[in-house]
Amino acid sequence: xxxxxxxxxxxxxxxxxxxxxxxxxxxxxxxxxxxxxxxxxxxxxxxxxxxxxxxxxxxxxxxxxxxxxxxxxxxxxxxxxxxxxxxxxxxxxxxxxxxxxxxxxxxxxxxxxxxxxxxxxxxxxxxxxxxxxxxxxxxxxxxxxxxxxxxxxxxxxxxxxxxxxxxxxxxxxxxxxxxxxxxxxxxxxxxxxxxxxxxxxxxxxxxxxxxxxxxxxxxxxxxxxxxxxxxxxxxxxxxxxxxxxxxxxxxxxxxxxxxxxxxxxx
Amino acid sequence: xxxxxxxxxxxxxxxxxxxxxxxxxxxxxxxxxxxxxxxxxxxxxxxxxxxxxxxxxxxxxxxxxxxxxxxxxxxxxxxxxxxxxxxxxxxxxxxxxxxxxxxxxxxxxxxxxxxxxxxxxxxxxxxxxxxxxxxxxxxxxxxxxxxxxxxxxxxxxxxxxxxxxxxxxxxxxxxxxxxxxxxxxxxxxxxxxxxxxxxxxxxxxxxxxxxxxxxxxxxxxxxxxxxxxxxxxxxxxxxxxxxxxxxxxxxxxxxxxxxxxxxxxx
Numbered sequence: 001x002x003x004x005x006x007x008x009x010x011x012x013x014x015x016x017x018x019x020x021x022x023x024x025x026x027x028x029x030x031x032x033x034x035x036x037x038x039x040x041x042x043x044x045x046x047x048x049x050x051x052x053x054x055x056x057x058x059x060x061x062x063x064x065x066x067x068x069x070x071x072x073x074x075x076x077x078x079x080x081x082x083x084x085x086x087x088x089x090x091x092x093x094x095x096x097x098x099x100x101x102x103x104x105x106x107x108x109x110x111x112x113x114x115x116x117x118x119x120x121x122x123x124x125x126x127x128x129x130x131x132x133x134x135x136x137x138x139x140x141x142x143x144x145x146x147x148x149x150x151x152x153x154x155x156x157x158x159x160x161x162x163x164x165x166x167x168x169x170x171x172x173x174x175x176x177x178x179x180x181x182x183x184x185x186x187x188x189x190x191x192x193x194x195x196x197x198x199x200x201x202x203x204x205x206x207x208x209x210x211x212x213x214x215x216x217x218x219x220x221x222x223x224x225x226x227x228x229x230x231x232x233x234x235x236x237x238x239x240x241x242x243x244x245x246x247x248x249x250x251x252x253x254x255x256x257x258x259x260x261x262x263x264x265x266x
Numbered sequence: 267x268x269x270x271x272x273x274x275x276x277x278x279x280x281x282x283x284x285x286x287x288x289x290x291x292x293x294x295x296x297x298x299x300x301x302x303x304x305x306x307x308x309x310x311x312x313x314x315x316x317x318x319x320x321x322x323x324x325x326x327x328x329x330x331x332x333x334x335x336x337x338x339x340x341x342x343x344x345x346x347x348x349x350x351x352x353x354x355x356x357x358x359x360x361x362x363x364x365x366x367x368x369x370x371x372x373x374x375x376x377x378x379x380x381x382x383x384x385x386x387x388x389x390x391x392x393x394x395x396x397x398x399x400x401x402x403x404x405x406x407x408x409x410x411x412x413x414x415x416x417x418x419x420x421x422x423x424x425x426x427x428x429x430x431x432x433x434x435x436x437x438x439x440x441x442x443x444x445x446x447x448x449x450x451x452x453x454x455x456x457x458x459x460x461x462x463x464x465x466x467x468x469x470x471x472x473x474x475x476x477x478x479x480x481x482x483x484x485x486x487x488x489x490x491x492x493x494x495x496x497x498x499x500x501x502x503x504x505x506x507x508x509x510x511x512x513x514x515x516x517x518x519x520x521x522x523x524x525x526x527x528x529x530x531x532x
Contacts, residue, residue, distance in 0.1 A: 140483040145471055145496040152497075191504055198464045198500070205411055205468045209475040217406040230411040231418075234464070238457055 030098070033249040036239060037096060043236040044085045050229040051080045058222045059211070065129055072130035075123050076203065082119020083154075083196045084233065088240040090116055091189055095243060098251040105251075106168060113161055120154050146206050149199040157192050160185065190241055197237040201230050296364070299515040302505060303362060309502040310351045316495040317346045324488045325477070331395055338396035341389050342469065348385020349420075349462045350499065354506040356382055357455055361509060364517040371517075372434060379427055386420050412472050415465040423458050426451065456507055463503040467496050 055062060055073030062077070063070035089096075090112035094105050131139040142151065167173055167181045208216060208226050216223050243249055321328060321339030328343070329336035355362075356378035360371050397405040408417065433439055433447045474482060474492050482489050509515055 143483045143485050143489065145467065145474070145493045148493055148497065149467070149500070187508060194460060195500065198467055201411065201415070201464055202467050202471045205471050206475065208411070209472065209479070213475070217409045219409050223409065227411045227414055231414060234415065234461065242453060 027248060028250075028252065029248045033095065033243065036243055037092065040088070040092075040236060040239040040243060043232055043239065044088060047229060047232045047236055048077075048081050048085055050225060050232060051076050054222070054225055054229065058225065065133060068130045068133040068135070071126050071133075074126035075130070076200070076207065078119045078123030078126065079150075079196070079200060079203070080233070082116045082123060083157075084193070084200060084236070086112060086116040086119060087157075087193055087196065088236070091193060091244050092240065094251045095249050102253075102257060110161075110165060110169060113164075117154075117157060117161055120157065124150075124154065144206060146199060146202040149195065149202060153192055153195040153199055156188065156195070160188050160192060186244075190244060194237060194241065197233050200233055204230055293514060294516075294518065295514045299361065299509065302509055303358065306354070306358075306502060306505040306509060309498055309505065310354060313495060313498045313502055314343075314347050314351055316491060316498060317342050320488070320491055320495065324491065331399060334396040334399040334401070337392050337399075340392035341396070342466070342473065344385045344389030344392065345416075345462070345466060345469070346499070348382045348389060349423075350459075350466060350502070352378060352382040352385060353423075353459055353462065354502070357459060357510050358506065360517045361515050368519075368523060376427075376431060376435060379430075383420075383423060383427055386423065390416075390420065410472060412465060412468040415461065415468060419458055419461040419465055422454065422461070426454050426458060452510075456510060460503060460507065463499050466499055470496055 055077050059073050060070055062073050064074075065071060090109055093109045093112060097105060097108070100108075128141060131141050141147065163181070164185055167178055167185070204226060208223070212220070212222060321343050325339050326336055328339050330340075331337060356375055359375045359378060363371060363374070366374075394407060397407050407413065429447070430451055433444055433451070470492060474489070478486070478488060
């Protein structure tokens with residue numbers, strides 16, 4: 001399918017893009033995207049495995065309300081899997097599946113983000129339950145910087161998802177309104193993602209000091225695993241933001257999308 | 267001075283920009299920039315004040331090697347002042363002083379970043395000293411996720427400063443090389459900034475749990491101050507990244523810079 005670039009604002013990268021698709025700085029580089037995208041997937045899966053091993057091997061495994069101490073372990077796992085890994089893949093859908101129809105990608109983006117949101121909510125239930133049902137005494141909720149950051153991030157995510165649905169998927173909104181909201185949606189999308197990673201790093205540190213403060217400085221294998229989880233999350237986050245913002249990686253509008261003007265925003 | 271937009275890649279925003287200066291999405295909005303820039307300065311100064319009050323009032327004040335416990339307090343203060351506040355202002359110089367000559371702005375950018383780097387190094391000396399001279403026993407260095415993140419960030423910063431100097435200020439490099447490196451410099455510039463903030467949030471949590479773990483959950487005034495420091499740093503960071511990446515806020519090349527082609531990159 002022949003492709004050409006489309007006007008500003010409708011789609012693509014965070015910051016707006018050039019009108020002239022052939023300009024050097026915007027020349028598409030799909031093979032380089034594919035390499036970095038693959039590396040990002042490896043780092044993302046590695047993060048999930050590291051956090052899973054932390055909970056499953058070093059912190060006693062996973063349970064639900066039957067054991068509040070082990071129910072907690074679902075919290076970091078679901079947050080890294082849902083709020084970070086799934087979310088990143090939802091954000092990169094337009095670039096990763098660039099040859100699919102826009103409408104299909106929008107639905108896939110919406111459903112991936114919904115999956116990410118559901119994981120985050122279940123992850124929140126896990127931590128509240130593990131606090132509320134802790135024995136002999138319940139553990140207080142929502143006092144730490146981590147909890148404030150996390151709740152703000154999930155609330156923003158909820159608002160972002162609903163605004164995206166109303167603006168881009170439900171019918172009725174004028175194309176000019178959609179175009180105006182798109183950069184806002186993209187900026188907050190990446191802000192929520194980066195906040196999610198920052199919240200995870202703070203949370204990892206919190207749980208580490210609650211669990212192994214005395215031995216942390218002698219770097220037992222658990223401490224090394226924890227530190228590498230954090231570093232992996234940072235590298236994953238940086239790569240995803242790069243993939244999502246580089247204009248060389250943006251999906252170009254197809255010829256028929258351009259001819260059927262309405263469908264550019266559909 | 268009349269202004270026009272210049273071709274892609276030489277300057278401006280992180281992601282590349284349009285050739286057509288009059289396009290709606292790239293229309294410059296200086297008054298809005300000024301409002302957000304002022305808000306960013308207020309949040310930045312508030313962060314410094316909050317971290318200063320934490321060290322000065324709640325953590326016993328500031329000292330140098332005479333009292334390792336108090337010497338530590340210079341660490342968060344210098345990192346927030348130098349690595350975050352000064353660094354942000356260094357990053358925003360081209361947009362904040364848009365009517366000055368490019369050459370002057372480059373020097374100002376370089377010296378502000380040098381100031382930021384010096385603060386960061388003194389901030390590192392403070393924490394290493396406070397560990398090494400702690401009584402009765404020295405405190406181990408470089409074991410925590412915070413320390414790994416922080417050292418990596420400062421090393422990247424050092425490399426970034428030197429690469430910028432060699433590429434953009436020292437003579438000799440071809441304009442095509444400078445143009446090619448600029449988006450890399452801008453991406454890593456913001457990555458270092460965001461990493462600095464994430465490292466600060468992790469560090470704040472670490473110090474809080476080392477100091478007031480038992481009382482943190484009852485939210486004494488120190489805990490509230492700590493949480494608000496973190497939230498202020500996040501809002502400051504988000505605003506600075508927005509100001510640095512929005513194409514509506516980029517400095518446009520002046521007419522005489524365009525006529526004297528060389529000076530666009532000088």
